[in-house]
Structures are given as C-alpha cells and as structure tokens.
Amino acid sequence: MWKKIKARRLVREGKVSKDLENEFRIHFTVKGDKDIHYVIYDKIKNEFSCDCKWYSLKKQECSHILACKIFMKNNLYQ
Numbered sequence: 001m002w003k004k005i006k007a008r009r010l011v012r013e014g015k016v017s018k019d020l021e022n023e024f025r026i027h028f029t030v031k032g033d034k035d036i037h038y039v040i041y042d043k044i045k046n047e048f049s050c051d052c053k054w055y056s057l058k059k060q061e062c063s064h065i066l067a068c069k070i071f072m073k074n075n076l077y078q
C-alpha cells in the first residue's frame with residue numbers, strides 16, 4: 001500500500017516531529033514532499049486529524065497520520 005510505504009519513509013527520513021503535548025492532545029509536524037502538514041492526535045477521542053487535502057476530502061487516514069502512528073509506536077517521540 002503506497003500510504004504505508006510513504007509513511008515509513010517519512011519517519012525514516014526524520015520528517016515527523018512532535019511539537020507539543022498536553023493532557024488532551026499531541027501536535028505533530030510532518031514535512032511532506034511539497035507541503036508541511038499538521039497532525040493532531042486527540043487523546044480523549046483517540047483520534048487523529050490532519051490538515052491535508054486527502055484527509056479533509058476523504059476523512060480517511062492519510063500518509064501523514066500513518067507516519068505519526070509509526071512515530072509514536074517507535075517511541076521516538078519521548
């Protein structure tokens with residue numbers, strides 16, 4: 001799946017960074033190929049959202065969200 005491949009590459013290349021974390025949310029910045037996207041993880045709802053076109057049109061997990069999930073799983077963010 002292209003999304004997963006792209007997400008893994010984003011993490012590997014260090015394009016994902018955690019900006020801010022509080023008790024409700026975690027804010028991430030993902031540097032895509034063309035644009036920078038902002039991903040928010042809502043701890044209360046256990047939901048991710050992203051500001052990219054893909055996510056806003058389809059309301060589906062985009063490569064940026066996937067990248068943040070991998071990033072969190074790797075525990076690189078702490």
Ligand SMILES: [Zn+2]
Nearest residue numbers: 050052062064
């Ligand atoms: Zn996105």
